[in-house]
Amino acid sequence: MTITVVGGGAIGGWIAGRLALAGHEPTLLVRAGQRSSGLTLGEGDGVRQVALNVIDSVAGIGAQDVVIFAVKAFALANAAEAAARLIGPDTVIVPMINGVPWWFTNPPLASVDPQGRIGRSLPLPQVVGTVVHAAVRREGQEIRVQHADKIILGEPEGGDSDRVRRLCALFEDSGIRAEASKAVRRDIWYKAWGNMTMNPLSALTLATADRIIAECRPLILDCMEEARAIGVAIGCPITESGEDRIAVTERLGAFRTSMLQDVEAGRPIEIEALLGAPLELAARHGIPAPNLHQLYAMTRLMAEGRGLA
CATH class of the missing domain: 3.40.50.720 (NAD(P)-binding Rossmann-like Domain)
Structure with missing residues (x-):
């Protein structure tokens, strides 16, 4: 082979x-x-x-x-x-x-x-x-x-x-x-469900996952609920609670997300695959996602300002 x-x-x-x-x-x-x-x-x-x-x-x-x-x-x-x-x-x-x-x-x-x-x-x-x-x-x-x-x-x-x-x-x-x-589409969406919030927040705050969870938990949960609604509309429902998913991330401790590592190294970030695509799906299906929109806008502006877009 x-x-x-x-x-x-x-x-x-x-x-x-x-x-x-x-x-x-x-x-x-x-x-x-x-x-x-x-x-x-x-x-x-x-x-x-x-x-x-x-x-x-x-x-x-x-x-x-x-x-x-x-x-x-x-x-x-x-x-x-x-x-x-x-x-x-x-x-x-x-x-x-x-x-x-x-x-x-x-x-x-x-x-x-x-x-x-x-x-x-x-x-x-x-x-x-x-x-x-x-x-x-x-x-x-x-x-x-x-x-x-x-x-x-x-x-x-x-x-x-x-x-x-x-x-x-x-x-x-x-x-x-x-x-x-x-059902690999569901597996892809499940991973994205956690990453589309944690990765951009880490890029914006330059903080490790444990600190982001401690300081931004309500925002994380709101974003995850919006992503859950998008998942239902596209045939990728998630039955796990946001709190249970956060608990999985908490067990990993003070780790740096891939997007944070890219920002620290001055490399472009994967904003479209992690946030742009979910928002495109939300728009297609008429799903409101105000928190994800704000997170996307702030991350995109940060990336443009640092030359990482």
């Missing part, structure tokens, strides 16, 4: 490293000038050197069996176009993207793919929906896994498939817990 991981950040490095350690010989496609001979993978108390085939150009490489996109949501259009020659008619496309993806509804979400570039580059029949539940950081050539729960994989239209089962087996063989879902 030929596998390319597009994106050499934390998640991409973790996935590629795990696949390599299991003998699957993945190729890691990175941005120009970022080639290396491998990376260091730190998990628990162990640290291992991982040799990888790292490239910054797809010249001379043909269609792959599996292409995994592990990039920021706003970078997916460029990454998909750069990797176009890797995608043949039988390639399975696995976008490990934070937030709500472009294919989530019909018509596709303009907030995430305003020019249709992602949709043109990544044929939907070849896409497998993915949710990553893991906290991973990259510092130089070291990938540090802080918490790795599981990867959820499923067909965008729901149901079972052989290709999802094969992907789950691939990841399980590589030491990554993988779960096949018959």
Whole structure:
């Protein structure tokens, strides 16, 4: 099986490293000038050197069996176009993207793919929906896994498939817990339900999750109720209470969200995938979401002011 991981950040490095350690010989496609001979993978108390085939150009490489996109949501259009020659008619496309993806509804979400570039580059029949539940950081050539729960994989239209089962087996063989879902849209929305509030608040306040929960709990709960109403309208109902979901986050302690890490590093933030897309869905279905609108506006203004939009 030929596998390319597009994106050499934390998640991409973790996935590629795990696949390599299991003998699957993945190729890691990175941005120009970022080639290396491998990376260091730190998990628990162990640290291992991982040799990888790292490239910054797809010249001379043909269609792959599996292409995994592990990039920021706003970078997916460029990454998909750069990797176009890797995608043949039988390639399975696995976008490990934070937030709500472009294919989530019909018509596709303009907030995430305003020019249709992602949709043109990544044929939907070849896409497998993915949710990553893991906290991973990259510092130089070291990938540090802080918490790795599981990867959820499923067909965008729901149901079972052989290709999802094969992907789950691939990841399980590589030491990554993988779960096949018959309703991956619900899994995506459930993760977004928590992230669409915590991530922007962390970017605005520069605070860790524990402090945000302590100081902003009523706002968090109000936003989660608005997101719950959107979920009902799009067929992704959530039965868990907001308080129960916050309790899960509290158990993680004083962690920095991915959006906070991006702000601190001066990198663009994923505001459209995390807030723009839910608000587009709310508008389509006539669901009022005043708190989410205000959170989006403040986060967008902050990002524009800091050059992170």
